[in-house]
Amino acid sequence: MAAPTTAVTKTGTSGALRGAAQLIFRSVPFPTEPGLRVFGTPDHSSPVFVTCNFDHTVRQVSQVLERMGLDCYLLVAPTGGVNVWCASAGGHFGVDEVEAAIKLSGIDKLVDHHRLVLPRLAAPGVDPKEVRSRTGWRVVFGPIEIDDLPAWLDESFPRLVADVVEFPVRRRVEMGVGAGLWPAGLLGIPGALVAGWKAGLLILGLSYLLSVLFALAYPRLPLAPGLPQALPLGGLLGAGGAAGAWAAADGLFATVFWGVSLALMGVLIGLDFPSWSPTDVCKQQLLCFLYPATLAPPGFLPVVDEDTCIAGCDICVKVCPKGALSLKDDNQMATLLAPDDCLSCFACVQQCPVDAIG
Ligand code: SF4
Numbered sequence: 001m002a003a004p005t006t007a008v009t010k011t012g013t014s015g016a017l018r019g020a021a022q023l024i025f026r027s028v029p030f031p032t033e034p035g036l037r038v039f040g041t042p043d044h045s046s047p048v049f050v051t052c053n054f055d056h057t058v059r060q061v062s063q064v065l066e067r068m069g070l071d072c073y074l075l076v077a078p079t080g081g082v083n084v085w086c087a088s089a090g091g092h093f094g095v096d097e098v099e100a101a102i103k104l105s106g107i108d109k110l111v112d113h114h115r116l117v118l119p120r121l122a123a124p125g126v127d128p129k130e131v132r133s134r135t136g137w138r139v140v141f142g143p144i145e146i147d148d149l150p151a152w153l154d155e156s157f158p159r160l161v162a163d164v165v166e167f168p169v170r171r172r173v174e175m176g177v178g179a180g181l182w183p184a185g186l187l188g189i190p191g192a193l194v195a196g197w198k199a200g201l202l203i204l205g206l207s208y209l210l211s212v213l214f215a216l217a218y219p220r221l222p223l224a225p226g227l228p229q230a231l232p233l234g235g236l237l238g239a240g241g242a243a244g245a246w247a248a249a250d251g252l253f254a255t256v257f258w259g260v261s262l263a264l265m266g267v268l269i270g271l272d273f274p275s276w277s278p279t280d281v282c283k284q285q286l287l288c289f290l291y292p293a294t295l296a297p298p299g300f301l302p303v304v305d306e307d308t309c310i311a312g313c314d315i316c317v318k319v320c321p322k323g324a325l326s327l328k329d330d331n332q333m334a335t336l337l338a339p340d341d342c343l344s345c346f347a348c349v350q351q352c353p354v355d356a357i358g
């Protein structure tokens, strides 16, 4: 075993307060120091993982690596404190950042295999061909969820396997809490100024409660994300708020105040929440102003050039986080089988080895 010869940053356990702050202020970048983390007692053949420098992600990845007892290295790339998918789709986790992580860490001197394992959701931003030509390192993509890493290492490493994003209840509750910050802040503060601190606090509580309830119901909502969901929700909540204040005989001011406040709350939640969903996030790029996805133009749908596509190669099919691409039965060329599912994430374009998708 060769001891690391470069300065390393040991992984520490974070406090509950930091975790809670990152849950509540999830839409705000939380950078952690880029560079090298060492797990166990790695040697020259140990795996090298790469992730973003969003503190929450680094802590999650570190916990899994520690739990696995794996001897390995983790390179934390300088992605501006933004999570893997938003950073890669938005142009903040690409070849430059991977190259910087390699150089910052001195990992060249620590291993002799020159193979990086990247999170699957970095595929929209990281072009493996360019990483190889600029650094000499080969990129392989692991699973979408870090919790699936042990099984992937056991069964598939270093192969790319098909994997799709999901939005389980635990994640929806987390995102609902994060998304609650916007209506709480945008409506709670003016509400407190106009109608007093009790009204502000009530708006704050309702914002988080309704945001989490909306997150729980989200996959079952019959209407399309965005305005089709936001307008009826705003109408229902506004009518409910006005009716409640009127029934409580709170007077005309309270009736108008609660009607308007809850209508705006419904519209805000309905408009904003889809950008928190991994099943719709890139489609909502125009609303996602903090992490705008800039690589793909709005509404982008991939088109496969069959003169260039390699028959039977299924890299784009496997890398698509929505399973929207497939190989045609007749000629084994890739095609967009489910355009409605496409997120315009750009991963298939970036990962095609012969640039056959535009
Ligand atoms: S088909 Fe759409 S969702 Fe799938 S990888 Fe390509 S751009 Fe992304």
Ligand code: SF4
Pocket: 304, 308, 309, 310, 311, 312, 313, 314, 315, 316, 317, 333, 334, 351, 352, 353, 354, 355, 356, 357
């Ligand atoms: S990745 Fe490129 S070459 Fe491979 S199947 Fe898709 S379009 Fe064809």
